[in-house]
Amino acid sequence: MKSFRKELWFNTKSRRDYINITSEIEKAIKESEIKEGILLCNAMHITSSVFINDDEKGLHNDFENWLEGLAPEKPYDKYRHNNTGEDNADAHLKRSIMGREVVVAVTGGKLDFGPWEQIFYGEFDGKRRKRVLVKIIGE
Numbered sequence: 001m002k003s004f005r006k007e008l009w010f011n012t013k014s015r016r017d018y019i020n021i022t023s024e025i026e027k028a029i030k031e032s033e034i035k036e037g038i039l040l041c042n043a044m045h046i047t048s049s050v051f052i053n054d055d056e057k058g059l060h061n062d063f064e065n066w067l068e069g070l071a072p073e074k075p076y077d078k079y080r081h082n083n084t085g086e087d088n089a090d091a092h093l094k095r096s097i098m099g100r101e102v103v104v105a106v107t108g109g110k111l112d113f114g115p116w117e118q119i120f121y122g123e124f125d126g127k128r129r130k131r132v133l134v135k136i137i138g139e
Helices: 022-032 057-070 089-098
Strands: 002-010 017-020 036-043 048-053 101-107 118-123 130-138
Touching (some): 002 022, 017 057, 022 130, 036 118, 048 101, 048 130, 057 089
Antiparallel strands (some): 002 130, 017 118, 036 048, 036 101, 036 130
16 A cells, blocks of 8 residues: 655635645646545645535635624634634634545546535635645555
């Protein structure tokens, strides 16, 4: 069995963003030379997320509106966490909702996806450098 590890780095220009990272994951699978196995992809920061969904602009806007409705960024004093001097309590909650990681089967050297599935990096407290771990194990 082989193991492959790679880090992807992001530094978004805005506080929140949704980035399709599927092509970067596909490149990592090729680099790994693993044909049959499992891919783990996870955000290494507690205010960002990795998730699978459709790459459709309207849906991304729906995510933004839905998450802001559940955990609005402001007012900052709404959250006890922000009493520590931070202003990102909402980002922690958004990450909890959207999830930390995805696990995908690798079959024939490719992501074994259903229709329309894509992998996204979700940023909820951006404007600084953050990383995503890609780990592939298999044969």
